[in-house]
Amino acid sequence: GQQLNQSPQSMFIQEGEDVSMNCTSSSIFNTWLWYKQDPGEGPVLLIALYKAGELTSNGRLTAQFGITRKDSFLNISASIPSDVGIYFCAGSTSGTYKYIFGTGTRLKVLA
Amino acid sequence: DARVTQTPRHKVTEMGQEVTMRCQPILGHNTVFWYRQTMMQGLELLAYFRNRAPLDDSGMPKDRFSAEMPDATLATLKIQPSEPRDSAVYFCASGPLYTQYFGPGTRLTVL
Numbered sequence: 595g596q597q598l599n600q601s602p603q604s605m606f607i608q609e610g611e612d613v614s615m616n617c618t619s620s621s622i623f624n625t626w627l628w629y630k631q632d633p634g635e636g637p638v639l640l641i642a643l644y645k646a647g648e649l650t651s652n653g654r655l656t657a658q659f660g661i662t663r664k665d666s667f668l669n670i671s672a673s674i675p676s677d678v679g680i681y682f683c684a685g686s687t688s689g690t691y692k693y694i695f696g697t698g699t700r701l702k703v704l705a
Numbered sequence: 706d707a708r709v710t711q712t713p714r715h716k717v718t719e720m721g722q723e724v725t726m727r728c729q730p731i732l733g734h735n736t737v738f739w740y741r742q743t744m745m746q747g748l749e750l751l752a753y754f755r756n757r758a759p760l761d762d763s764g765m766p767k768d769r770f771s772a773e774m775p776d777a778t779l780a781t782l783k784i785q786p787s788e789p790r791d792s793a794v795y796f797c798a799s800g801p802l803y804t805q806y807f808g809p810g811t812r813l814t815v816l
Contacts, residue, residue: 625803636709636796636807637748644803682748686803691736692761693805695748 600696608704613670615699617683625686626666628657630679675703707731709808717814723785726811728797737780738798787815
């Protein structure tokens with residue numbers, strides 16, 4: 595099925611560093627969701643974005659809805675070991691409840 | 706803390722057997738989704754319901770998969786007959802209009 599492109603695919607970072615990842619699409623989306631998935635668990639919703647240009651924070655996480663509506667960004671500040679996991683973006687187009695999921699960014703934090 | 710629940714969490718079965726997975730959406734959520742996750746394909750939408758009515762099941766192999774919502778507290782995904790290529794983690798998610806909250810998943814192994 596169709597998927598969004600997430601970048602990077604994986605990253606190793608040092609504890610305390612800031613992390614940035616993004617998601618791009620060829621389609622215009624009206625909603626972006628960001629999830630984190632731990633091994634053996636379902637994805638957990640981190641942030642929801644509903645408007646182009648919107649910037650929303652959830653603790654150390656900040657996500658932005660790209661102004662072109664074809665991309666979104668997630669930043670994690672001062673990473674800690676429990677930030678390890680796979681981060682997914684998901685986008686939805688107007689008039690539908692269907693979401694297309696990104697390929698995921700696997701984050702590994704070195705203590 | 707309301708959560709989506711899924712049963713069973715793990716299922717091992719033999720090829721040709723019928724498999725039924727159950728989901729209890731979060732009370733008050735009127736949109737319910739079924740996803741399948743594999744390493745190769747990522748998260749794929751199989752079907753979704755709005756107010757218990759099926760809106761889209763284009764992601765499901767029609768000949769063997771079926772999804773229903775007998776009532777607002779129960780969604781089911783059935784595979785008959787199962788095949789080894791159906792081995793995956795199946796997630797149910799529910800939400801109000803434009804967000805989704807995932808359950809813990811059912812890990813299915815078809816031998």
